[in-house]
Amino acid sequence: MTQPKTNPYRLLPSVDEVLAWPEIAELAPRTGRELLAEFVGRSIDRWRSEIRAGELDAAGVRERLERGDLARSVLSWVEREAKSGLVPVVNATGVVLHTGLGRAPVHPEVAEAMARAASRYGTLEVDRFTGLRNRRDDRLCELLLRLVGGEAAIAVNNNAAAVLLLLNTFAAGKETVVSRGELVEIGGSFRMPDVMERAGTKLVEVGTTNRTRGADFRAACGERTGLLLKVHTSNFRVVGFTEEVGAAELADLGRELDVPTAFDLGSGLIDPEGAAPLGGILREPGIREAVASGIDVVTFSGDKLLGAPQAGVLVGKREPIARLRANPLYRALRLDKTALAGLEATAEMILAGRAAELPTRAMLTLGRDALEPVAERIAAALRKVVRIPSFRVEVVLDASQPGSGSSPDVYLPSPVLRIDAGEFGVEALAQTLRAGDPPVFARIHEDRLMLDPRTLLEGDEERLVTAFRAL
Numbered sequence: 001m002t003q004p005k006t007n008p009y010r011l012l013p014s015v016d017e018v019l020a021w022p023e024i025a026e027l028a029p030r031t032g033r034e035l036l037a038e039f040v041g042r043s044i045d046r047w048r049s050e051i052r053a054g055e056l057d058a059a060g061v062r063e064r065l066e067r068g069d070l071a072r073s074v075l076s077w078v079e080r081e082a083k084s085g086l087v088p089v090v091n092a093t094g095v096v097l098h099t100g101l102g103r104a105p106v107h108p109e110v111a112e113a114m115a116r117a118a119s120r121y122g123t124l125e126v127d128r129f130t131g132l133r134n135r136r137d138d139r140l141c142e143l144l145l146r147l148v149g150g151e152a153a154i155a156v157n158n159n160a161a162a163v164l165l166l167l168n169t170f171a172a173g174k175e176t177v178v179s180r181g182e183l184v185e186i187g188g189s190f191r192m193p194d195v196m197e198r199a200g201t202k203l204v205e206v207g208t209t210n211r212t213r214g215a216d217f218r219a220a221c222g223e224r225t226g227l228l229l230k231v232h233t234s235n236f237r238v239v240g241f242t243e244e245v246g247a248a249e250l251a252d253l254g255r256e257l258d259v260p261t262a263f264d265l266g267s268g269l270i271d272p273e274g275a276a277p278l279g280g281i282l283r284e285p286g287i288r289e290a291v292a293s294g295i296d297v298v299t300f301s302g303d304k305l306l307g308a309p310q311a312g313v314l315v316g317k318r319e320p321i322a323r324l325r326a327n328p329l330y331r332a333l334r335l336d337k338t339a340l341a342g343l344e345a346t347a348e349m350i351l352a353g354r355a356a357e358l359p360t361r362a363m364l365t366l367g368r369d370a371l372e373p374v375a376e377r378i379a380a381a382l383r384k385v386v387r388i389p390s391f392r393v394e395v396v397l398d399a400s401q402p403g404s405g406s407s408p409d410v411y412l413p414s415p416v417l418r419i420d421a422g423e424f425g426v427e428a429l430a431q432t433l434r435a436g437d438p439p440v441f442a443r444i445h446e447d448r449l450m451l452d453p454r455t456l457l458e459g460d461e462e463r464l465v466t467a468f469r470a471l
């Protein structure tokens with residue numbers, strides 16, 4: 001006599017039943033009950049579609065329930081959720097200012113100052129000696145002026161915001177004159193011509209892609225001119241038969257014609273005392289030099305070569321900076337207190353002669369001699385812990401890049417680990433490392449995984465080995 005077949009659908013528990021299981025109920029504080037119910041529902045739905053496809057019968061459902069597979073599936077959704085969003089990673093790409101990985105990591109003391117500002121009340125817009133209202137970036141501006149010169153400064157959310165504020169303040173309803181060779185696109189969404197349009201200014205291109213002279217600017221100037229703008233071609237280089245209008249020449253022209261002038265530096269380089277100079281390594285214009293050229297306003301990013309949190313800084317002459325501050329747009333673009341605290345702390349460290357301690361600066365100045373032992377040490381550790389057959393690790397001389405569109409033609413010699421992933425496959429290895437715990441980002445070159453020790457921070461060496469051990 002054959003037993004009537006049990007309907008597998010009827011063996012599936014309800015969402016409410018599963019939510020009441022102790023091992024599921026204890027997950028609720030991590031996700032909230034609603035999201036947890038959704039994960040339970042999704043897990044049950046998966047089984048349901050397997051039943052529909054004829055891949056799962058009643059016996060299979062019973063067996064899985066006994067093994068605790070449903071609870072495991074819910075847990076894996078919960079864990080996946082916890083790991084998405086912004087999580088710390090190991091940057092082994094060798095790209096020091098990696099925009100996708102958050103650009104400049106700040107010094108631990110700077111991070112501490114940022115956490116303090118975020119978690120407590122602070123003197124953001126009040127002077128504690130007089131009790132009167134003051135400006136949030138008063139102190140920061142004082143520090144910046146000491147660092148790079150100039151008469152006044154103002155800080156906003158990022159350099160894109162700085163450029164927007166600049167164009168809108170001086171050239172809304174008017175024309176902005178720029179060299180045709182400097183109409184840059186930074187990372188897809190920031191194209192100089194588009195930003196100009198949004199700022200309400202009309203772009204007037206002068207010169208040619210490779211050569212622009214002062215006379216070209218002069219010829220384009222008229223009653224409708226609001227601003228003469230120079231833009232550093234951060235992420236590309238024009239070489240060969242070239243000519244550009246220097247900052248000092250543009251500043252002179254602006255003064256002569258009574259038109260404001262500005263220089264968007266993008267990265268901006270500083271070479272303070274007590275730190276190995278970056279000027280010899282990178283080909284980037286210096287902030288101090290740009291300010292000293294006499295240009296009215298110079299703009300640069302906080303989280304590029306300065307090694308600070310995300311910000312945009314505008315430095316220059318007193319009157320033009322006051323006009324920027326009076327623009328109502330400033331209120332929408334201003335810096336938040338956490339970034340402000342981080343910038344102040346970074347500037348203080350540099351002024352105290354501690355620039356060499358800033359992580360990005362240290363990474364950019366690391367030599368082969370310092371990196372080689374690290375690379376060899378990691379290689380030896382990986383050979384011990386990795387269990388993939390035909391996995392090979394060797395240390396070879398390669399190159400790291402500054403990143404974030406600074407000095408695209410500069411390669412810093414770096415001993416790196418070159419990994420042959422064997423049958424695992426290089427793409428699969430890179431993907432597994434990114435999804436792993438801790439996540440590791442590397443670069444792929446000619447079918448090999450390259451791990452660059454230049455961009456490792458304190459503790460990352462151990463994290464890297466942990467990630468490979470888990471493969």
Ligand SMILES: *Cc1c(COP(=O)(O)O)cnc(C)c1O
Nearest residue numbers: 158159160186234265266267301
């Ligand atoms: C990077 C860069 C920007 C944009 O700066 P963010 O800080 O990313 O907003 C603008 N102009 C130039 C020349 C740049 O290099």
